[in-house]
Amino acid sequence: MIHVALYQPAIPPNTGNVARQCVGMKAHLHIIGPTKFEVSDTNAKRAGLDYWDDLTLSLYDSPEDFLGWLGERRPYLVTKFGAVRYDQPGYADGDVLLFGNENTGLPEDWRKRWETSCLYVPIPGPVRSYNLSNTAAIVLAQASLKAGLLEDHQLI
Secondary structure (H helix, E strand, O other), X not given: OOXXXXXXXXXXXXXXXXXXXXXXXXXXXXXXXXXXXXXXXXXXXXHHOOOHHHOEEEEEOOHHHHHHHHOOOOOEEEOOOOOEEOOOOOOOOOOEXXXXXXXXXXXXXXXXXXHHHEEEOOOOXXXXXXXXXXXXXXXXXXXXXXXXXXXXXXXX
């Protein structure tokens, strides 16, 4: 199982979309607080449709709580400051994909701490950034595929 962590997400529909993607890919969603909304927010629930009961979800009140769970694991940080293209790592079952807040990204000290694990998704077209939930879907699908977690499943 791949772990997807959202650092202090600010937009409920993005979180709901990521939650739905996690259910579909059998990934574990970690939400690092504090957040700007409650997970029970109507917009988050609507975006996640009726899949919330199937979601493996962990909520953390603070970044320190999440770091306590993370322990010695080395996460992959997905950031515009990454030096490694998202499809290059040899992902494995149990890996952690860490995505930043839609407005402020990931803390600089986290990017420095795991500098060699910072990934980016190329943007060849004239846009500043991709939507958080779209980026999470791109990276989670690639990580799951490379980790061999999709071998017995049909993709639509």
